[in-house]
Amino acid sequence: MEPITDTVFNFSAGPAALPKAVMQQAQQELLNWHNLGTSVMEISHRSKEFIAVAEQAEQDLRDLLAIPNNYKVLFCHGGARAQFAAIPQNLLGEATTATYIDGGFWAASAVDEARKYCEPSVQQVKTEIDGKVAILPASEWAIAPESAFVHFCPNETIDGLEINDLPETDKPIIADMSSTILSREIDVSKYGMIYAGAQKNIGPAGIVIVIVREDLLGYAHQTVPSILDYTVLAKQDSMFNTPPTFAWYLSGLVFKWLKAQGGVKAIEQRNREKAALLYDFIDDSDFYRNQVHPQNRSLMNVPFQLAKPELDALFLEQADAAGLKALKGHRVVGGMRASIYNAMPLEGVQALVDFMRQFERENA
Amino acid sequence: MEPITDTVFNFSAGPAALPKAVMQQAQQELLNWHNLGTSVMEISHRSKEFIAVAEQAEQDLRDLLAIPNNYKVLFCHGGARAQFAAIPQNLLGEATTATYIDGGFWAASAVDEARKYCEPSVQQVKTEIDGKVAILPASEWAIAPESAFVHFCPNETIDGLEINDLPETDKPIIADMSSTILSREIDVSKYGMIYAGAQKNIGPAGIVIVIVREDLLGYAHQTVPSILDYTVLAKQDSMFNTPPTFAWYLSGLVFKWLKAQGGVKAIEQRNREKAALLYDFIDDSDFYRNQVHPQNRSLMNVPFQLAKPELDALFLEQADAAGLKALKGHRVVGGMRASIYNAMPLEGVQALVDFMRQFERENA
Known part of the structure; x- marks a missing residue:
């Protein structure tokens, strides 16, 4: 085995570094997980051993974020970009618009995808204070009254720009927390839905976590692919099809590590x-x-x-x-x-x- | 490290066993890949190191299956189930039907999903010969003349049932080869598209390979999610969003192993x-x-x-x-x-x- 260079620090924006202790455990048990003589990635997602992994990961995430019981936690395929399409298709219902807060590249990318399914009401919030880039306070955001929801991205990775407040609104607030989830305390109950691609604070690329309030389910458009239908996924415990099991397992190790921290x-x-x-x-x-x-x-x-x-x-x-x-x-x-x-x-x-x-x- | 039980043989239908030599290499370089001091799953998908992995994997797959130059090879999110939705949304064009050959559970699941986007013409092909389950010869399949394509699943994993012939038709033939890809020689040029979830003969769950004839691109429905739009994926070399990099890397190791065999x-x-x-x-x-x-x-x-x-x-x-x-x-x-x-x-x-x-x- 090649020596590990102890002095390497990896500042990648994503896929990003995972905790060293997690990677060491993954390496140690890669060929013989739980003494089964195989890797965790070589067993059925419907085996009792993997279901235990899946359930523990969900429970640990619920503990870490104090997720209320009226929220479903889904482990999905496709990355956050898939959610850009899934969100309007699941949450618009009969509405034909939603408010999209645009603070940068990722927020704007969500708007581009949403245009396939509705006419988003886009609110530019990037501004300048004292010659520096800043974001308008949430109290000044214009939220279209006929919006099904308000979507925003609390952290723009490219500009290094963060939104720290939430608007007062009766619309469900949807947040793309790909780059901030689990980095700080949040009050989940203030959101209709939170989602996060794993490859920054959770695990390897190829899995995305959705935390969605139950009353928002059941309104999916007929044409949403089943693998992006939250109601289908919730009913099947995120196992409508074979999930990315190794990414799910690694995410679970990261949750355990975070608890230990x-x-x-x-x-x-x-x-x-x-x-x-x-x-x-x-x-x-x-x-x-x-x-x-x-x-x-x-x-x-x-x-x-x-x-x-x-x-x-x-x-x-x-x-x-x-x-x-x-x-x-x-x-x-x-x-x-x-x-x-x-x-x-x-x-x-x-x-x-x-x-x-x-x-x-x-x-x- | 726990001892590896040499005598274990894993007959899982999927996620299935990967070649032992591949798993050993993955373990050896898990913490320090190519002497970068990080794992391959901790680097940017747009880094020159990962792009080399991606390109080599594609080339090796092209070599293994002798894929003609007028076919694109895509590495996608979502599993084969995502393709059940992607196929009609990408390939129907103006047509309102396609012929679906139903030989079992997986073929029928593809039909269920296709009903969201068209009225599939379903051809039951399961039959009995001498009291045993069998499949009607392809020469007897009824193909609806207005079909955009003919879809079938050459191997039904649950019944252990295989289709060994192809119909004579001018429609593009689409095959779900999740459980047979790379297990035998095929003539790719006879297909409009071949796709395969990785978790049987390719790699870990969470990545699916699409091999699609170029002239079929460009007809996607407006509402197809971008991560399932073959034209978008082809233009961006399967990196429209962050791909499941570790699964892609492991698939590449399996291709190398297969060449060595x-x-x-x-x-x-x-x-x-x-x-x-x-x-x-x-x-x-x-x-x-x-x-x-x-x-x-x-x-x-x-x-x-x-x-x-x-x-x-x-x-x-x-x-x-x-x-x-x-x-x-x-x-x-x-x-x-x-x-x-x-x-x-x-x-x-x-x-x-x-x-x-x-x-x-x-x-x-």
Whole structure:
């Protein structure tokens, strides 16, 4: 077996790093899970052994987020993009519009897909405060009265932009929490539905979690594919067809790990420390900058630019050589981006700050 | 690490056993893939490293099946069930019907889903020959003239029933090869589209492969979710959204393994030997029986019943204790079923036959 380089910290925006302890357990039991002599990915999803995995994962997620009993938890195929289509097809009912809050790339992508099924009422909320990118307060969002629901994305991974408040409305609020789920405490009861692709804070790519209030079920359009029909999935405990079992199992290991870390409250505190360490360093420097107003800065994705963009390539090359991986910004915006999800330890952020300080000293 | 029980043979119908050499490689490099210090599941799907994995997997599959250049190969989310919805939404065009050949549970499930999008013309092809279950020859299938395509499932895993011929028709033939792909040589050019959920002969659950003739693209219904739109997926090299990267990587390892075994021609010969060994033993015994006519017996799934069904539980218990796992028949039909996909070695089938002979001796 090749040696593990202990000093590698992976800042990938997604698919992202998973907790090392989880990966070690997965490796240890990959060929012989629960002494069955096979891998967990080689057994029937309807076996009692796998059903125990599935049920435990759901229970642990319910515990972690204090999900009320009147919400279903679904483990689905297709990634969050599939939900962009599933949401209008499941939740519009007779309505012909829904309000889509547009704070960036992902929110806008959800709008594009929704146009296949309705005429979304789109509310642009990106603004500027003191020359920095910011988001309009939720109290100022215009919500179309005939909306079936209000959709938003609380964290835009590309811009590193976060929405921290919720509108007062009687419409169900639907949140794409792909990049923030389990990173902080939330009050699930304020949402009609929460969904999250796994590959940032939950597990490997290829599974998406849907938490949906039961009274919203039963209104699916006739043409929604069954694998995206929440009512079908809820009735069949997310096993209408063969689910992505290995991804489900790994997600369950991450939930267990998170509980062992002290749960969401404890990880939130650590996430705030990590983000503060990095943002404070950037703000104290003239060599690095972040363009987002402090009130809307993401806890999970920290984009930053060099004062001398001509040094970008050198920065990335030297960072990589120092074991600080995947720091390149999204191709749409360029620059750098450090994604610091739950699995990133404080030492990883500290190592990044140390490297940035050194790089500044050598290149300022 | 727990010891690996060498004597375990896993006859699961799916998710099914993967080649041991593949699982060992996956385990070895799980924490440190290509010396990156991270797992392959922790890197961006758009990184040059993962794109190399994706492209190599496609090339190896093209080599293995001799896929002509005018076919696209897609790696998709959702399992074969998602394709039950995707196929009519992508391929009906202006047509309002398609012919669905119904040979069993899976073919009929495809019909149920197709009814959301058209009025399928359903052709029952299950019949009886000499008191055994069989399938009507393809030359006798009625194909509705206004059909956009003809859909069938060449292997019904539950009944262990195989269709071995193709109709003469100018309609595109669509085949659900989830349980037979790569198990034998096929002439791809005879099909409009072939698709297969991975979890039997390809890799872990959660990825499905679509091989579709290019001239069939471009006719998707407006309401098809983008993640199921073949034209969108083809344009974006199956990376419209984050694909199930680990499943894709593992599928690629299986393709490499299959090439090392001598390719599809060699594995077909071995599959025929395995199936003959088991069927011949069953036919020579009065204690076991298989209800399928020899002309339609599945190479992949061998259901069998005991002459004394009251011994079923004892058979399964003792087989399990002997390391012969997951032999219970599907809940719909009961009895026993041995799934002997590519990854099952001849020794596994031999061990099963030895056990069956011993069990018969002790219980006849």
